[in-house]
Amino acid sequence: METIGKLKLIAERARQDRKLKFTSLYHHINAESLAACYGELKKNKACGVDGVRVEGYGRKLTENLKDLVERLKTKRYQPRPGRRVYIPKPGKAELRPLGIPTVGDKLVQIGLKKILEAIFEQDFLESSNGYRPNRSAQTAVNQLDKVVMTKGINSMVEVDIKKFFDEVQHETLREAVKERVSDPNILWLIRRFLKAGIMEEGKTIKSEEGTPQGGVVSPLLANIYLHYAVDKWFEEEYKPKAKGYVQLIRYCDDFVVACQQREDAEGFLRELEERLKKYGLRILLEKTKVIEFGRRIWKRSQGTSEKVPTFDFLGFTHYCTGSRRGKFILSPIQ
Numbered sequence: 001m002e003t004i005g006k007l008k009l010i011a012e013r014a015r016q017d018r019k020l021k022f023t024s025l026y027h028h029i030n031a032e033s034l035a036a037c038y039g040e041l042k043k044n045k046a047c048g049v050d051g052v053r054v055e056g057y058g059r060k061l062t063e064n065l066k067d068l069v070e071r072l073k074t075k076r077y078q079p080r081p082g083r084r085v086y087i088p089k090p091g092k093a094e095l096r097p098l099g100i101p102t103v104g105d106k107l108v109q110i111g112l113k114k115i116l117e118a119i120f121e122q123d124f125l126e127s128s129n130g131y132r133p134n135r136s137a138q139t140a141v142n143q144l145d146k147v148v149m150t151k152g153i154n155s156m157v158e159v160d161i162k163k164f165f166d167e168v169q170h171e172t173l174r175e176a177v178k179e180r181v182s183d184p185n186i187l188w189l190i191r192r193f194l195k196a197g198i199m200e201e202g203k204t205i206k207s208e209e210g211t212p213q214g215g216v217v218s219p220l221l222a223n224i225y226l227h228y229a230v231d232k233w234f235e236e237e238y239k240p241k242a243k244g245y246v247q248l249i250r251y252c253d254d255f256v257v258a259c260q261q262r263e264d265a266e267g268f269l270r271e272l273e274e275r276l277k278k279y280g281l282r283i284l285l286e287k288t289k290v291i292e293f294g295r296r297i298w299k300r301s302q303g304t305s306e307k308v309p310t311f312d313f314l315g316f317t318h319y320c321t322g323s324r325r326g327k328f329i330l331s332p333i334q
Contacts, residue, residue, distance in 0.1 A: 003033045011118040014180065021178070022119060026185035029072060029111040031065045037110040038065075041103070048102030049083045049199045057103040068104050072189075079105045079193055082212050084200035098214030099198045109216035112189060116217070119180050120224055125231045130252030131219035137314040140251045141332055144313065147247045147258045148330045153294040155265040157257040158311045159272065160287035164253035165218070166210040168225055169280040170194045173211070176228045177221075193217060209280070222252055229279040230255070230272075238268060256313050265290045293320060295328045 006028060013020060038054075038061060047053045057064055071077040082099020089096045101109060117133070124132065129140035147153060173194070174187055181187070193215065197206045211218045211225075234248045234257075244260030246268065259265040269290060273283055291309040298320035301308050308320045316332035323329050 003036050007114055007118045010115065011122060014119040014122040018123065021180060021182040023182050025115050025181065025183045028115055029108065031069050033111050034065050034068065034107045037107045040110065041106065046085065046100050048100050048105065049080050050102045052103055054103055064104065077192065079196040081197040081199040081204045082214055084198050096213065099212035100214050101216065106216055109193065113217045113220050116220055124223065124227055125235060127248045128223060128227065128231055128250050130250065131223060137251055140249055140314055141316060143249050144256065144258065145330050148294060151245050152260050153258045154292065154296050155259045155262040155290055156293040156311055157259065157265045157269055157290050158288060159255050160284040161253045162282040162284040164281065165213050165222065167280055168211045168222065169209055172279055173221060173225050176224050219252060225279065226250065226253065229276065229281065233275055238271060251314055254314060262290065298328050
């Protein structure tokens with residue numbers, strides 16, 4: 001309970017002062033907090049490169065945590081490479097590569113995630129839905145439905161970032177974190193995780209860029225990266241100069257922008273490409289497009305043979321269609 005109280009205090013300070021940079025956080029990753037993190041682990045999860053499962057680590061929990069904390073204090077802590085596994089991508093033939101951390105590394109990542117989350121949750125915007133407390137793909141789909149149904153949307157930008165998790169720039173990510181966290185020990189720990197690498201077929205592959213999928217803290221680091229690369233830029237720079245209503249809806253690296261005016265949609269896409277270059281990211285052109293979409297084109301299509309375009313977002317194909325009473329609705333079909 002003491003650990004929870006400290007995290008709440010950190011969150012409150014971050015919320016009260018949006019320019020505050022935290023200088024001393026590392027000491028919150030201690031035996032007490034790591035023991036609480038162990039209690040959150042699911043026992044049936046895959047093990048890391050050391051072959052130790054959650055139950056096995058817990059048999060000597062006090063001893064293991066004492067050793068872990070000592071290595072953290074003396075800067076002898078070195079995360080092990082993630083164990084490479086592949087899982088299916090929903091709705092796709094290709095496989096998603098994951099890097100599974102060891103139990104000890106997972107505990108440190110959970111502790112780090114809790115601290116960073118307490119701070120950055122105060123800054124993240126409503127348009128960000130992925131891997132956040134009390135948010136999900138469904139909240140993103142609900143946001144999209146509300147915008148299309150109430151804001152006179154006529155164009156949609158569908159964006160695909162090419163190999164996002166593989167191309168995150170380590171130093172740029174650290175600079176993003178430093179917007180709120182200047183504790184050199186926390187920054188050192190983040191660097192250790194980013195550089196830990198992957199082990200596949202007995203060989204260790206070093207990481208010079210990217211943040212490995214499968215790591216506990218990786219989704220949060222990805223959100224921090226995209227908060228500065230996309231969300232904040234969109235709200236503070238692009239949105240104010242748009243000629244009509246525009247709204248970005250993001251779930252990690254998967255996002256769409258709903259626009260009243262097609263010229264805003266096309267202008268966003270042009271500027272986004274330049275914006276992402278500053279963060280070492282690229283648009284996957286063959287999967288990125290602007291389409292006419294919304295109530296106006298649907299109404300127009302009712303008297304013609306015109307086909308209303310669709311787009312894919314978060315595992316759903318989104319259609320313009322009519323209700324039983326003949327009214328326009330947005331229909332997501334999985």
